[in-house]
Amino acid sequence: MALAFSSSTSIGFSSSSSSTLSHNDQPVFKVSGNTNNFQPLDRSHRALPLNVSGNGGLVTLKALNARNDSIVPSAATTFAPDVVEKSVEVEDIDKLSKHLEDASPLEIMDKALEKYGNDIAIAFSGAEDVALIEYAHLTGRPFRVFSLDTGRLNPETYKFFDTVEKHYNIRIEYMFPDSVEVQALVRTKGLFSFYEDGHQECCRVRKVRPLRRALKGLRAWITGQRKDQSPGTRSEVPVVQVDPVFEGLEGGSGSLVKWNPVANVAGNDIWSFLRTMDVPVNSLHAQGYVSIGCEPCTRAVLPGQHEREGRWWWEDAKAKECGLHKGNLKEDTVNGNVNDTLHANGRVDIFSSNDIVNLTRPGMENLLKMEDRKDPWIVVLYAPWCQFCQAMEASYDELAEKLSGSGLKVGKFRADGDEKAFAQQNLQLGSFPTILFFPKHLSSPIKYPSEKRDVDSLLAFVNALR
Structure with missing residues (x-):
């Protein structure tokens, strides 16, 4: 995939087909002309995120990340060498967010690009978040842009992607869903199952999982989230935060930083900025579309309607999120049930799939009392702060x-x-997470004994006891 960069200083890649590799299979580049132009001796080597190090006339590029499914530079990439070697300082992100709370989007964008260089990218949906690209362009710094191509976007959106690339002289990095997962979903449930059982499953396959792979190649990302964007969900979006949901290049909780430069900007101010700067916009906006997603799940809104009312219009207004920003959803109460995305103490919850039932103490007590259950259960005992959970x-x-x-x-x-x-006394809780299987015809649950928690191991455990 091509990286979107804007810079006057670049690494040039030739189309030479000659092949020479070093003894440790690292691609070797030689200096041609001035020290800002490097030509690869091997175009066939797989593109990976690179660290530049060198002495004299020989430069060796070492892979930063061996994952082949994350956002990585390709042979069409250009970027400024002085950015690649920049290290990211460790600092209090909450303190940084408070410091930038009253800063302009341009100042916030400049700070983000300065701090993270080639390890940060702008998430571009093809809607009004083109403003992010304009802000990045105005900083004069190199920048990257990626987008999730779900395979079901409007034709106008695909044309808009091409227009943006040409306008800013960049290449957008496109991330695609896993073809096997999409095939299984469509063959099993059809092309429009989301109209019947909700959009979360389709979004998980086509958007959330590709995003998770993309972010594995980054240390930070930039989004177009705004506080006024969605009723009941995004009103507490910070300017900068440790991403509460996704993992970055280093892996593990806290390894990814999320920047929201327009969090405090109203939607009409975004549009004033776009018109003032004569920025290209998606032609769907002229047809009444405001928030733009996939074609089957997006429609125009009427005057006076909120912008998110055009998304998943057949569902409750409080559920208009695809899962990309679930860590920013504020606590809410629907029909007397606490939305389990956030707990009362403000900590982000986990295991929030629609396919997972959130059990309360009475629910667990009922499970324990049942000697002849209608259905078997598998239940995880967890704490949202636990890194193993x-x-x-x-x-x-x-x-x-x-x-x-x-x-x-x-x-x-x-x-x-x-x-x-209660869990220690009645549910065999020793450490987090503890996984229990409740058979149909046994009163006592069976504890999962292994430390292997991949899906195949869990399925083997379940299938052996069903």
Whole structure:
């Protein structure tokens, strides 16, 4: 995939087909002309994120990340060498966010690009967040842009991508969903199952998982989230934050920083900026579209309607999120049930898939009392702050998806705090996470004995006891 950069100083890549590799299979580049132009001796080597180091006339590029499914530079990439070697200083992100709370979007964007260089990228949806690209362009710094191509975008959006690339002389990095997962979803449930059972499953396959792969190649990302953007969900979006959901290049909780330069900007001010700067916009906006996503799930809004009312219009207004920013959803109460994205203490919850049942203390007590259950259950006892629970979130979500409709229920029970003593005494809680299987015809649950928490191991455990 091509990286979107704007810079007068670049590394040039030739189309030479000659091949020479060093003894450790690292691509070797030689200096041609001035020291700002490097030509690869091998075009066939797989493109990876690179560190530039060198002495004299020989420069060796070492891979930063061996993952081949994340955002990585390709042979069409140009970037400024002085940015690549820049290290990211460790600092208090909350303190930084407070410092920038009243800063302009341009100042915030400049700070983000200065700090993270080639390890940060702008997430571009093809809507009004083209403003982010304009702000990045105005800083004069190199920048990268990526977008999630779900395969179901409007034709106008694809044309807009091309227009943006030509206007800014950049290449957008496109991330695609896994073809096997899309094929399985469509063959099993059809092309429009989201109209019947909600959009979360389709978004998880076509957007969330590709985004997760993309962010594995970054240390930070830039989004177009605004506080006024969605009713009941985004009103507390900070300017800068440690990403509460996704992992970055280093892996693990806290390894990715999320920048929201326009968090405090109103939608009409964004449009004033776009008109003033004569920035190209998606032609769908002229047809009444404001927030733009996939073609089947987006429609124009009427005058006076909120912009998000054009997204997933058949669902409740409080559910108009695809999952890309679930860590920023504020706590809300719907029909007397606390939205389990956030707990009362403000900590982001995990295992929030629609296929996972959130069990309360009475629910767990009922499960324990049942000697002849209608359906078997698998339940994880967890604490949202536990790094081991966070690490297994993706596999448990996938397990729940695979078991959906199978007759086996997948649940979660938050077992820290006031519930810890109950869980230790009645649910075999020793450490987090603890996974229990409740068979149909046994009163006592069976504890998962292994430390392997990948989806295949969990499925083997379940299938052996069903």
